[in-house]
Amino acid sequence: MQNPFEPKILAFLCNWCSYAGADLAGVSRLQYPPNIRVVRVMCSGTVSPHHVIHAFQRGADGVLVAGCHIGDCHYLKGNYMTLKRMKFVQELIRFAGYNPERFRLEWISSAEGVKFAEVVRDFTEKVRSLGPAPSFEASPRLAMGL
Amino acid sequence: MDKCIACGTCAEKCPRKVTDEYNAGLGKRKAAYVKFPQAVPLKYVIDKDHCIYFEKGKCRACEKFCPTQAVNFDDQDREFTLEVGSVILAPGFEPFDPGVYDTYSYSHPNVITSMEFERILSSSGPFEGHLVRPSDHQEPKKIAWLQCVGSRDIHHCDNGYCSGVCCMYAIKEAAIAKEHAGADLNTAIFFMDMRTPGKDFDKYYERAKAEKGVRFIRSRVHSIEPLPGTDDLAIQYVTEDGRITEEVFNLVVLSVGLQISKDTLELAEKLGVEIGDGRFAATSPFQPVQTSRTGIYVCGVFQSPKDIPLSVMEASAAAAESATLLAPARNSLTRKPPELSEKDVAAQEPRVGVFVCHCGVNIAGVVDVEAVADYAETLPGVAYVERNLFTCAQDTQDKMKQIIEEHNLNRIVVAACSPRTHEALFQETLKQAGLNKYLFEMANIRNQGSWVHMNEPEAATEKAKDLVRMAVAKVALQQPLGEMQLGVTKSALVVGGGIAGMTAALTLADQGYPVTLVERKDVLGGHGRKLYSTWDGQPVAPFLDELIKRVEAHPEITVLTKARITDVQGFVGNFHTVLDVDGQRREVDHGVAVIAVGAHSLKPDEYGYGKSDRIFLNLDLDQAIGERDERIVTARSAVFIQCVGSREPDRPYCSRVCCSHSIENALRLKKLNPDMDVYVLYRDIRTFGLRENLYKEARARGVLFIRFDLENKPVVQVASDGTLKVTVKDHVLQRPVVLTPDILTLAGAIVMRESEADELAKMFKVPVNAEGFFLEAHAKLRPVDFATDGVFVAGLAHYPKPTEECIAQAKAAASRAATVLAKDSITAGGVVAVVNKDLCCGCQGCVQCCPFGAIDYLEREGKCEVNQALCKGCGTCAATCPSEAITLLGFSHLQLYAQIDEALSA
Amino acid sequence: MVNATRTASSNPIGSVLVVGGGIAGVQAALDLADTGYFVHLIEKTSAIGGAMSMLDKTFPTDDCAM
């Protein structure tokens, strides 16, 4: 019998809020699926569209970017950039014929351990229901354009 | 305490549940507990008063289970004797206990205080941020807030003052509640006067009204009664036009005021610090943080009721006072870290050491750490692997140092808890071992591993392996990062010679730093020259004269009048400014700058201003009363109109000082001639804090207050014979009232001349807001800093404010500036961005997106360059650069791609 | 009467006692430490942060208080 599909999810978390929120989920012993792999970045603004696309190219089934709530960015307005860029990423993914639901942008504060766990649970289930991501080659527009 | 690793096992095992004061009594904690998860220091404590062992002599469960033997039941209170040069009192407040209001049913579970409501809203609160009411955990449909509970009240309690923060926090709570529960939630705030006289407060109020649909009901509530057979509450109140009304709510929040606790008063008594009005520490507006005792300063709510930014300002001001007092002893007791040498490993192949932590059973109880360690050995570049019971323990640190040397390791990975709590500790060990501290990476296999996948040991182990692999791949690509030291010009430039500017200059000069004080006009004094007295009646002129004298005589202060700034170059510690001083060019080098350019009083274009010499502005009236002007002495009736030019659609802010100013003048007129009829036409009376006393006194002396709305502003007519007629609609009588005053005073707004501010803002690379006031780095926590390092703001240029706040803010700005000037050098580098000029196409996208103005475009080369002294390392430039020509050191594109690849390679 | 005049001692002690670890006490302590004074910060509960750490969000920006 084949193993059931376990999605691979990559998350970029900003150091000051979302990564701290993830830590808090741990301190609070909140349980969530182990499919997520976290890349810690200083600010959600450190994440470029290239990084997200690269993750999909390497076989991520879902990508999560999380930063401080708007107005709370440790670097004042880094996450405004994130907002703009990630809107663009979403468009790009859609344009490429990829399901945009495989990508998610969330604002999670250092106090929101509960939210972090919820987001991971929810997103993992979503991606699981979408099944394995099509390979990048199968998405001709992306393979070509990027 | 040193042994506690904050694993929380003690709290888990502790059998005793205790009411949690951190959750305002709404939740439970254990007797072994940490105050809140982000606590600093992050150490668990035992609550002696509730611990079963201390009560019954048996239990000690926490001790048994503590993996590090950190529990010590023999610990005793110890007494310390400290020798200090000064004391700063920041004891804070206690929220008012509403139990004394016998008609408010506070004992009902669904009548709660605002502090309890904060905890309900909080995601770390008793209901994890779900907005439910305590009695049945149902989501409320209707919530009411009652203002002034324990404030402006001398009947139920002795708190005649206004707490100054409750209006704003009630609006905030209502707005956030609507965010939680959706727009259908019905929220009502019962208030007497809406007091939102702070920066951007009125806009917040208007938004809550217009966009969020929060209801505002002007009424003091008489009673809250439980509705029999339900968990709901009925509120009885009288509307403005006198009708008695009842409305039912599911949850009622009492907006409790701030008061000084008994403990604090006892402390003050012990210290010989005088207590003044309202049981706050006695201070003077000219020395706002100085207590009655030399060397003891006060800040925060103990000084008088206030919000967070004002508390932070005063805290810095108190620090400045201490620093000035103790200036001769600066650096005498501080410790300097020893210099450590660093091995040059840049050219070496990576030899990574991996330390896998068991964290007692915290990690090893779930993750197969042995398997993780074995796996780590197989990874490329790994030269050494070991497991530790507690990698963070002091003896492990010593061992780690040894191993680094013995095995010639040049990169370290610790697979344990979170870098947010432990990175600094391990980096210190690297430094001790002669390694650059950036050659380090953590794999978070506890907080984001064992603790969150407790029932999936296999998956947790696989994840731990992945995290270690990602960390090893990243650290292998890490290069040592340099930190460079830049010199600091130990002098300041203060722009603006008013009360704020002069105070800032003196505060710095008294600490021994040379100051250049720049004033546009030909005299010092600024707006202060027009002020007659402070709100509590102290004359301003003698204070101002003394201030000017001290500034002009100070050996460390250079005063430049008729001076204008024409250019600013450089950055924190190293500014170079060009001035035009009465036609002469002059250049100044300075390490910091304080912007205190002040503001202006509005010349109104309404209410007949300028059409009669009997129509005054408050500042003119001050003078006329002082001079016993004919027009004042003969007047039999006087009218004040408030909010002239303030709180209007095109100037949506409150000028903060005008209510107190008008009432102060109304009282002076009454004292001059008790028979004079004095009317104040107002929208909300905003006598915040102890100023409420003025309002009370004015009413007692027969000053009449008539409220109007923005939609029904008073109408002023000036007849040809010069008589004045003021018509206003009275809200209580619901009829127009016609007044014929002999003098009319307009409480005009305080405004910025935008072009002036703009020009300065551009030169210093700092922002201004929509109304032209300078915009601080953070509304709460950095009220006098700019995002641009080394530049600070004080006084009216920041927002309209009274004298004592200007002084406190000026001292605060000086204090913050002194933190730069006290250093011999500033460290730049570390995690910062660098531009590879070979790849840079000069598009300047990075210049646009940098939040700190740290990137310059070099015209000549057509390339961009990051100023390492200004860069804070957020990396948004690196992400925006289309050719990836910018690298955020420590988080390079290569490293991120490597982490992504490794994360997905399994 | 509040009019304490500053009796500047010529060799004062270069340390300061800050009473209270709320936002004001912490800010005062940080400023002093950053300007070259040794600070003793005392707080009666087991963690610093004071009332602000209990707030959910802060007005008027709705920033998270943590």
Ligand code: FES
């Ligand atoms: S630091 Fe969290 S988003 Fe910028």
